[in-house]
Amino acid sequence: MLKTMELLYFREGRQNKNTAGYHYWEDWRWQLANTIKTVEEIEQILNITFDEKKKKILQLTLDKFPMTITPYYLSLVDSGDYENDPVFKQAFPDVRELEISPADMVDPLAEEHDSPAPGITHRYPDRVLFHVSNSCAMYCRHCTRKRKVGDKDFMPSYDAVQEGIKYIKQHKEVRDILLSGGDPFMLPDERLIDILDQISEIQHVEVMRIGTRTPVVLPFRITKELAEKLSKYDNLWINTHFNHPKELTTEAKTAIQRLVRAGIPVGNQSVLLADVNDCPRIMKKLVQKLVQFRIRPYYIYQCDLSEGLEHFRTCIGKGIEIMESLRGHTSGFAIPTYVIDAPGGGGKIPVMPNYLISWSTNKVILRNYEGVITTYEEPCNYEHTKCDLKCDRCNLHLKLDKRDNNQVIGIEKLLCDYDETITLKPAE
Ligand SMILES: *Cc1c(COP(=O)(O)O)cnc(C)c1O
Numbered sequence: 001m002l003k004t005m006e007l008l009y010f011r012e013g014r015q016n017k018n019t020a021g022y023h024y025w026e027d028w029r030w031q032l033a034n035t036i037k038t039v040e041e042i043e044q045i046l047n048i049t050f051d052e053k054k055k056k057i058l059q060l061t062l063d064k065f066p067m068t069i070t071p072y073y074l075s076l077v078d079s080g081d082y083e084n085d086p087v088f089k090q091a092f093p094d095v096r097e098l099e100i101s102p103a104d105m106v107d108p109l110a111e112e113h114d115s116p117a118p119g120i121t122h123r124y125p126d127r128v129l130f131h132v133s134n135s136c137a138m139y140c141r142h143c144t145r146k147r148k149v150g151d152k153d154f155m156p157s158y159d160a161v162q163e164g165i166k167y168i169k170q171h172k173e174v175r176d177i178l179l180s181g182g183d184p185f186m187l188p189d190e191r192l193i194d195i196l197d198q199i200s201e202i203q204h205v206e207v208m209r210i211g212t213r214t215p216v217v218l219p220f221r222i223t224k225e226l227a228e229k230l231s232k233y234d235n236l237w238i239n240t241h242f243n244h245p246k247e248l249t250t251e252a253k254t255a256i257q258r259l260v261r262a263g264i265p266v267g268n269q270s271v272l273l274a275d276v277n278d279c280p281r282i283m284k285k286l287v288q289k290l291v292q293f294r295i296r297p298y299y300i301y302q303c304d305l306s307e308g309l310e311h312f313r314t315c316i317g318k319g320i321e322i323m324e325s326l327r328g329h330t331s332g333f334a335i336p337t338y339v340i341d342a343p344g345g346g347g348k349i350p351v352m353p354n355y356l357i358s359w360s361t362n363k364v365i366l367r368n369y370e371g372v373i374t375t376y377e378e379p380c381n382y383e384h385t386k387c388d389l390k391c392d393r394c395n396l397h398l399k400l401d402k403r404d405n406n407q408v409i410g411i412e413k414l415l416c417d418y419d420e421t422i423t424l425k426p427a428e
Contacts, residue, residue: 025071028220032137036069038062042092046079054095061093065146065308068139073217076246086244086276090140097141097308106147108305110345117167118160123347125409127176130164132156132195134182138217140241142273142312144304144341165198168205175206185214185221193229196236206235211269213241215255222255231262239267239298243277245285248293256293267298270336271312272322274303278314280325287326287334297336302351305343316340316351324353328369386417 024030036042039058043049050058069091076087107113111121111129121129134148134155143149156164168174177199184192199205214221230236238259242248259266268290270277277283287297300322303313319338326335339348357365357373364376391398413419 026220028214028218028223031070031072031218031220034071035137036071036074037067042069042074045074046077046082048079048082057095057098058093061095061097065093065097065141065149066139067091067093068136070137070218072219072251073138076249084275086246089276090142090243090273091138093141094311096311099310100307101310103305104307104310105305105343106307108343109144109341111145114345117163119156119164120167122167122171122174123345125407126173127178128168128171128174129178129180130168131181132161132164132179132184132192133186135186136181136183136217137186137214137221140213142271142303142309144306144309146306146308161195165195165202168199169202172204175204176209177205177207178209178211180211183212183214184210185212185226189226189229196230196233200233200235207237208233208235209237209239211239211241215240215252215259215266216242216247219249219251219255222258224258227258227262227264230259230264234263237265237267239269240295241270242268242286242290242295243270243273244282245289248286248289253293256295260294266295268295268336269299269301270297271301271303272314272319272338273312274314276312278318278322280322283322284325284330287336288330291331291334297334299348300336300338302338302340304341320351320353323351324369327353389418 036045039050039055039062073087073091077085077091082088082092109121114121114123116122119131121131123129134151136143136149139149168177179195184195187195196208199208240256242252256266270283270286272278277286283300290297300319302316302319303309323335323338337350338352339350341348355366355368357367359365362378364378365373366376367373385394387394408416408419410424413421414424
């Protein structure tokens with residue numbers, strides 16, 4: 001149970017730096033040591049009460065999917081209207097999580113199926129997802145890896161991480177490593193730096209990325225020291241996970257500024273969530289605030305088919321409506337790509353409104369965001385070259401190295417001139 005001083009701190013509002021105890025409020029270790037895990041603590045902090053029946057079902061929900069909320073993230077909740085609060089909905093259990101929908105899957109993205117080594121998911125030709133941590137500062141209720149949350153058995157051991165690194169070393173085609181989890185920033189600095197150092201030493205790795213929600217739920221984790229340590233990697237990108245403009249606080253801004261000033265490009269991946277951000281106006285506000293913080297909106301994900309997420313799912317039409325409300329209506333670089341991560345491990349599939357209306361050999365008919373229908377005339381003399389991969393004959397002068405091999409897959413294979421394939425047949 002929280003001590004009176006901390007409670008007072010919550011009640012007086014987090015902006016009041018004169019409150020006793022403020023110095024440790026900004027200490028991320030203090031935040032982690034004081035995460036809120038029970039319904040009783042929530043009642044006490046928000047000054048609310050649930051009836052016994054509701055409490056019982058909430059407990060059943062927590063038995064299946066545990067709760068962990070940082071004091072900082074909980075302090076963003078408006079206790080006067082907590083039931084409609086987008087922060088509360090992302091952090092506090094909903095009894096509907098126990099409902100299993102016919103469409104639900106245990107591992108919708110087939111991450112375990114596509115795993116050739118511990119912690120590694122290798123789905124795309126040139127990049128891998130590398131789970132290096134199983135803990136998070138806050139357990140998102142909409143987590144796609146909900147099945148693993150809080151499960152100690154999934155905590156990658158030192159040896160498991162080493163095996164993952166070995167896999168990357170052996171696979172020269174892998175040029176992009178995505179550290180994920182859990183949250184890689186839950187590792188101690190030294191451990192994280194050690195992993196990044198080891199990956200940096202691999203010749204064929206060109207890019208490293210970290211996916212973290214700490215700037216949202218535990219911004220104090222981004223200490224000056226951590227940012228300084230990360231600044232030495234000149235190929236590191238960070239993606240974070242803001243879902244609602246309310247999460248873009250001054251604390252979050254400080255965290256992001258430290259990363260950006262360390263030379264790290266920061267992107268954002270949101271999840272489209274019913275009653276949290278399924279609104280064109282909220283999403284527009286979100287992406288506009290993100291770019292104000294110098295965070296580039298990267299993806300909006302359609303909510304996955306994981307168990308217990310049905311009540312968060314929107315129809316895809318909502319996502320398309322949101323994309324329609326962004327393109328043209330706000331800065332181009334504030335517009336993320338809306339994707340559906342294909343169930344069964346198909347990867348991310350972008351979906352968007354149609355802008356191409358029709359075309360002939362001479363003209364393309366397009367429409368813009370205002371509904372203006374326009375004509376683009378094709379060039380008369382564009383030379384339709386056939387590529388035979390002989391770059392020494394091509395006037396574009398690309399010097400291909402050994403790794404740029406000719407192994408094309410998918411639709412690119414059907415389109416290219418140097419492969420005879422004319423149909424793709426679904427296997428199995
Ligand atoms: C999302 C994802 C990636 C990265 O995809 P990008 O589109 O390059 O950001 C890589 N591997 C897996 C398994 C993923 O789910």
